[in-house]
Amino acid sequence: MRRDPDTPTLSDVAEVAGVSTATVSRCLNAPERVLEQTRNRVLEAVRTLGYAPNFGARALAEGRTRTVGAIIPTMENAIFSRGIQAFQEELREHGLTLLIASSSYRPEIEEEQIRALVARGAEGLLLIGFQRNDTIRDFLSARGVPVLVAWAWQDGPAPCVGFDNRAAMADMGGEVIARGHRRLALISADPQVNDRALVRIEGLRDAMREAGLDPASLIVEPTDASLDAGGLAFRRLWERPDRPTAVLCGTDVLAAGALVMARSLGVKVPDQVSITGFADLDLARITEPPLTTMHLPHHRMGREAARMLVRMIAGEPVDSLRLDCALVLRGTLAGPC
Amino acid sequence: MRRDPDTPTLSDVAEVAGVSTATVSRCLNAPERVLEQTRNRVLEAVRTLGYAPNFGARALAEGRTRTVGAIIPTMENAIFSRGIQAFQEELREHGLTLLIASSSYRPEIEEEQIRALVARGAEGLLLIGFQRNDTIRDFLSARGVPVLVAWAWQDGPAPCVGFDNRAAMADMGGEVIARGHRRLALISADPQVNDRALVRIEGLRDAMREAGLDPASLIVEPTDASLDAGGLAFRRLWERPDRPTAVLCGTDVLAAGALVMARSLGVKVPDQVSITGFADLDLARITEPPLTTMHLPHHRMGREAARMLVRMIAGEPVDSLRLDCALVLRGTLAGPC
DNA sequence: CCACGTCATGCAAGCGGTTACATCTGCCCC
DNA sequence: GGGGCAGATGTAACCGCTTGCATGACGTGG
Structure with missing residues (x-):
């Protein structure tokens, strides 16, 4: 000392x-x-x-630190920062402080950060998604640190708060198909490391199956979670001989990137191709045309996450919470040309 | 226990x-x-x-916690989340963890959060802007907690890392004026509670003075820091009898809001009015036309901030660091009609 | 063969609070 | 007058870890 x-x-x-x-x-x-x-x-x-x-x-x-931890893939993506902001505000009202770390979508960094935050006295942890290996699961349950999964909802024993990404993407897919689209593509984060992306792919396939389309005909274009990556993915799709008539995107950021690329390729949206987003971030309203997307109640989720975690830390039982999403029809979806 | x-x-x-x-x-x-x-x-x-x-x-x-605190106005604004992401990444490499809080641009909340983070053992603090009252200054210096101001640079004894907001806005103003604009407006955050906004206003006036314009003729439209607020501010400006020919904005978010509003009012940008942003966030590239703005090296700033704070905690002296900004000409600035 | 240095390990004293329990005081009532 | 009680305060035992110093084993050179 x-x-x-x-x-x-x-x-x-x-x-x-x-x-x-x-x-x-x-x-x-x-x-x-x-x-x-x-x-x-x-x-x-x-x-x-x-x-x-x-x-x-x-x-x-x-025997307590009045501190909770959150590990998100990145703060740069508005999809997380909105919810975390609300999470922190609510935590503050309960006299708790937020320890934050980011994983850059890398499981090994997430694991390291989980250990770091627990070692820093986090009394509870907010994590994104369910994918996590056994050693860290064991560590967490051995230490008895309450863990709440957010940004995702899944029926099961693990407490979570979020959206049914699968059903939401199925809704979006249904809407796209109802407009007459048959050749669909999905620009998605890598489903290997992002379970939300994975279930969204599944959701879209559900919708195709439901509509009598072959789910195997879905073109999946995995990519990083950035604007430019979305654009490049769009270009790869557009250069294919079997060019899709609708490009769904796993997030608004990817969709915005796709839209910008379409513009620079001289492709008219939605006349030549439809594009949809997912999340309804601010940027969905500033693109031209504005983005058809799935609204997610980020703010509500952040607040509820904080409340649930507070209860979990107090040792009270909590039920997982599924929040509703809502399709927001704006300007980037139309029938196929 | x-x-x-x-x-x-x-x-x-x-x-x-x-x-x-x-x-x-x-x-x-x-x-x-x-x-x-x-x-x-x-x-x-x-x-x-x-x-x-x-x-x-x-x-x-x-005798140490290996924890540092940061208090930012809000995580929802990408202008902060980019830098904080980099800050946290660099901190991690030094074995430090980040405690984070937000002030919602409210000085009294900032003060409360400063006390909370210090009480939680923060060994150093990253704060935004210089505006702060004496009681909290005294508290900080009495406790000997190193404080680094970021997102702003000012000549003076307080260690800081950031941009010369005044000079940067003057550059932007000079560019606008050089295109022939004479009736200028600025959509800005409230300069009362946001010293970055205040010096940006001053910077713009500097540019006007430099060009022989009357700085008092600048129309300042203060507003909240949101997309919609930017839009409403634009509408108010547009409804004035002495409508400006160029609307500069204190941040890209405000500018994007203004742009969207202009579109919905049927106002052509940049033909009928020029609009400029400030920060060069992702969204500056997805508007139509893409936004002319001032590029700020957020990532670099976040990393440097972490390095400086680490040195300060170690008791080493540090020099304030001014980072360069760069004008990015895109599509929203042209001559007056 | 002994003095001495080196290295691995153990012992125990903090670090600065919280809190169960003990103590003390004053008061009330039988 | 003494038993009992309530309320204010003190005493000291933790909480779990780090670290200066002590200890003991072993090797080396004179």
Whole structure:
């Protein structure tokens, strides 16, 4: 310990106020249990000394850190930052602080970060998606850290809050097919490392099957989660001999990238090709034409996630929560030409 | 302390491995000081027990938390999330974890969050902008917590890393004026609570003065930092009898909102009005036409901020860092009609 | 063969709080 | 007057980890 020698401690305060450390501690944590006169004397000492409690000591003695952790793929994607913002706001109202880390969509980094946040005293963890290997699962359950999965909903024992990505994408697919499209493509994040992407692919295939189309005819174009990557994926699709008439995208970011690329290729949307997004971020409203997409209640999800995690930390049981999505028809979907 | 009785502690590990707690601690923190054979036995015990160190105890004994805090107005705005992402990545490489909070652009919340993060053991703080009242300044200096201001650069004693918002906006203004515009408007965040916005206004006035225009003729339209708010501000400007020929915006988000509104009002950009942004976010490339804006090196800033803060925490002196911005001419700026 | 250095490990004293329990005081009532 | 009780405060035992110092084993050179 090489702490600053002039940082005052509880016992410094106690000495100045002429009381015991117990009394000082009570003044700070349960003022009503101390005589007003004594309390004033103590608070005066606190003030003159500029005392503030030592975090480590308090955490050790009290057995809790009032801190929760969240690990998201990246803060750069608005799909996460919206929800995390709400999550943090709600946490704050419960007196909890947020420890945050990002995994860059890499499972090994996620694992490292899980360990790091737990080691930093996170009392509960918010994670994205269900995909996770057994060693880290074991670690988590051995440590008894409550984990809430967000941005995804799945029937099962693991507590989660999110959307039924599969059903939502099936809805979107149904809508596209209802417009007469038969040759569909999907620009998606890599389903190997992103289980939300995986179930969205499945959802789209469900819709095709439902409509009597061959799910195997779906062209899946996996790519990174960036604007430019979406654009490049679109170009690859467009260069195919069996060019699709509708390009669905796993996220708005990919769709926006596709749209920009279409524009620069001189392809008219939705006249020559339909494009759809997923998430209904701000950017869905600023593209031209504005993006037909699936609205996800990010804000609500973030808040609910915080509430659920608070209950889980308190040891109360929680039920997973599935939030509704809503198709938002804007300008990028039409019938095939 | 009401900790879970089956969470293993150092001495549990020590017992299982048949060594002292000191040896276990060394295995974890200075492996080279322990015989390989012993070390393996200990690590084996760590694994089977699922041991992870108790944060409070470690922080108390070691006198540090390896945690830094950042308080940003909101994570929803990509202008912050980009930089924070990079900040966190760099922090991780130094073995530090990020505690994050948001102020919603409200000084009193920022103050509360500063206290909260310091109480949670933040060893250093990243804050946005210089505006801050004295009580909280005193608190910070009394506690000796290093503070780095980011997203803004200003000559002065306070360490900071960012852009010269004033000069950058002056550049943008110069460019607009050079195209022949004389009636300028600026859609800006509220300069009362946002010092970056304030100096950007000043920068624009500098450019006007430089060009022989009356800086008082600048129409400033203050508003919230959202897409819709930008749109409404644009409409208010457009309804004025002395309609501006160029509408500069304090951020890309506002500019995108203005652009969308212009489109819905049937106003052609840049033929009837020029619009410029500030920040060069992804969304600047997806508007139609794409946005002329000021590129800010968010990523670089986030990384540098982390490096500087690490040095500050180590007690080393740091120099403020001014990063260069670059005008990006795209499609929303032209001469007046 | 012994003095001495090196290296691995153990012992135990903190680190700065919280809190169960003990103590003390003053008061009420029988 | 003494038993009992309530309320304010003090005492000290933790909480789980790090680390300076002590210990003991072993090897080396004189």
